Amino acid sequence: MTTALITHPDSHNHITPEGHPERVARLEAIANALEGFDLLRLEAPMGEDSHVLRAHPQAHIDRIARAGVGALDADTHMSEGSLNAAYRGVGAVVKAVDMVMGGEVANAFCAIRPPGHHAEREKPMGFCLFGNIAIAAKHALEAHGLSRVAIMDFDVHHGNGTQDLVWEDARILFASTHQMPLYPGSGAASETGAHGNILNCPLDPDTNGAAFRIEMENQVLPAIDTFAPELILISAGFDAHRNDPLANLNWIEDDFAWATHQLCDLADKHCHGRVVSTLEGGYDLDGLAASCAAHINALMERGK
DSSP, rough: OOOEEEEGGGGGOOOOOOOOSTHHHHHHHHHHHHTTTOOEEEEEOOHHHHTTTTOOHHHHHHHHHHHHHHESSSSSEOTTHHHHHHHHEEEEEEEEHHHHHHHHHHHHEEOOOOOOOOOTTTTTBBBSSSSSHHHHHHHHHHHOOOEEEEEEOOOOOOHHHHHHHHHTTEEEEEEEEEESTTTTTOOOTOOOTTTTTEEEEETTTTHHHHHHHHHHIIHHHHHHHHHSSSEEEEEEOOBEEEEEOOOOBBBBBHHHHHHHHHHHHHHHSSSOOOOOEOOOOOOOOOHHHHHHHHHHHHHHHHHO
């Protein structure tokens, strides 16, 4: 068994304005950091509307398809290559779920952009067009007949989109650690979902990795353990790194590796080690590259 790395050149064709933090250089930094890693490297297929429609209505797809080139909001931009890039992102997470569920690989990481966890049911926002990780969860449930899927989001920003997309779905547990106050302003501990299936763990600015680990041990890991998922998905944002320019948490690479191992422990216990991770944030290129490499190295260690 091995770890799959799924990406596609189309992800580089999503061009954002000069100075925008969510830029092509992010994937280039990750690729450089992963040189020499013994990964099964695959190109993402093109996602299909049928995949997207598990999470978003047709009107959402139509709005993005009609948008052309320009700004959807102050943060979220479309270039000529953005739509294809977004569909490759959907294809990547669907392919990753299929491979992990089929026993072809132990686990998988999707190096894709634009990210997804801010895209709400009918609203692209926060750099995001489609809710990739929620689409992956719903694909696992519908196409593979699972009953319970857990999503862990350790991006420094709350995954409001993922929360919106899974709020009513008791089959999906969504757990999030994130800085508060911070964009997008959601993620209070009182936001628990229609079926108690949402666990938000807001962290104060300047929280370090030790405090993050305590929050994981006291809240997130027990909740996932009790839920006993048949697949664990990770929204892997690396912008909680101490050098990230968009936030104020103080984690280091080892914190992301530790969290990955903890989630893999639960995957080993409940779901034959099945883990799929996908890239969300991370905007300091050196911090992103080192943290992502630590995350993937942990996945590789567990996939042997």
